[in-house]
Amino acid sequence: MDRLMKRLILIITCMFSILLAQDFDLEKFTDTQKYGWEDFEQRNLAKMDLQERQRLLQIYRMNRLTTAGNLAKSAIVPGWGHFAAQSYTKGQILLGLEVVLLGSSLYFYDQAMDSYDKYQKADQIDEMNQYYNDSLEPYRYSQAFLGLAVIVWIYTLYDTINVTEDYNSNLWNDIIREYNRQNVIITPTGISVRF
Amino acid sequence: MKKLLLLAAIIALITISCELERNNPLDPDNNGDVVVPSAVVIDNITVSGSGSTSKWVQLEWSRSEDAAFYLIYRALEYDGAYTNLFPDGIPNTSDSTTYYYIDSAVHAGNYYWYRLAGRSKEGLIGPLSAPRGMPVD
Numbered sequence: 001m002d003r004l005m006k007r008l009i010l011i012i013t014c015m016f017s018i019l020l021a022q023d024f025d026l027e028k029f030t031d032t033q034k035y036g037w038e039d040f041e042q043r044n045l046a047k048m049d050l051q052e053r054q055r056l057l058q059i060y061r062m063n064r065l066t067t068a069g070n071l072a073k074s075a076i077v078p079g080w081g082h083f084a085a086q087s088y089t090k091g092q093i094l095l096g097l098e099v100v101l102l103g104s105s106l107y108f109y110d111q112a113m114d115s116y117d118k119y120q121k122a123d124q125i126d127e128m129n130q131y132y133n134d135s136l137e138p139y140r141y142s143q144a145f146l147g148l149a150v151i152v153w154i155y156t157l158y159d160t161i162n163v164t165e166d167y168n169s170n171l172w173n174d175i176i177r178e179y180n181r182q183n184v185i186i187t188p189t190g191i192s193v194r195f
Numbered sequence: 196m197k198k199l200l201l202l203a204a205i206i207a208l209i210t211i212s213c214e215l216e217r218n219n220p221l222d223p224d225n226n227g228d229v230v231v232p233s234a235v236v237i238d239n240i241t242v243s244g245s246g247s248t249s250k251w252v253q254l255e256w257s258r259s260e261d262a263a264f265y266l267i268y269r270a271l272e273y274d275g276a277y278t279n280l281f282p283d284g285i286p287n288t289s290d291s292t293t294y295y296y297i298d299s300a301v302h303a304g305n306y307y308w309y310r311l312a313g314r315s316k317e318g319l320i321g322p323l324s325a326p327r328g329m330p331v332d
Contacts, residue, residue, distance in 0.1 A: 120219050
């Protein structure tokens with residue numbers, strides 16, 4: 001019974017193999033002009049072209065900026081990501097804004113804390129109320145400037161994504177342009193020479 | 196990523212919109228157990244006569260119910276720096292309705308200004324009285 005079963009499976013497998021073999025187009029498989037190559041020389045040129053493109057891609061990968069890395073730079077020092085992406089004017093404006101806003105926030109916070117410390121040490125009701133009220137206004141200014149700094153910081157991060165994408169896009173175009181500027185280039189259709 | 200940044204912006208703005216906390220333990224707005232002593236007013240002020248050899252200034256004020264101590268401040272100018280003559284305060288223990296204090300550490304030729312305040316047992320000093328002054332001849 002067991003032997004009969006094995007034979008049956010073998011016969012079924014053979015029948016399937018024959019059916020599948022009928023669909024296989026041997027001519028198409030052996031067609032040397034499938035990719036437009038006329039001869040071995042052209043196939044070789046196409047191979048060299050592919051290798052060249054891989055080299056360009058490698059150059060691109062080495063020089064491109066990662067969005068995460070650039071975001072980290074901008075998160076630490078606003079504008080750093082823009083400088084890295086060669087967007088100098090935007091980087092300077094955003095960095096300058098952050099310095100001014102954070103500086104103003106710190107200045108008013110220091111004033112607020114000066115009065116607030118006195119409030120915390122006060123034991124006379126009028127002084128207590130006076131110092132607390134004195135600390136409120138600079139504290140609100142400090143908060144407002146800090147809020148603006150946070151908004152600018154978040155915008156900087158958002159814009160860093162855009163400038164990084166633009167930089168990478170321009171980088172690839174520059175690599176291709178530089179590559180095309182070369183006098184002698186290898187193409188699948190042969191060697192191209194520019195004058 | 197952009198939605199995450201928007202969320203971070205909202206959280207940051209909520210965080211920075213917080214007010215300063217009234218955390219002074221003597222602040223009645225923070226601690227409901229603290230009693231604010233009512234204002235103590237100087238009812239009367241008298242000085243020693245010009246011919247007298249010993250110079251003094253006497254202050255008189257009415258007893259305050261909610262003050263545990265009285266503080267007496269003195270200055271040489273109306274809006275000058277007032278010095279607390281009794282940092283520990285004068286205990287409000289007497290049954291008398293009127294209090295007196297005689298300041299004998301005064302010199303002829305000066306104008307002395309005084310202010311009074313009550314202090315609660317927790318240590319909170321109430322409103323200062325309006326300054327009252329007298330020249331010592």
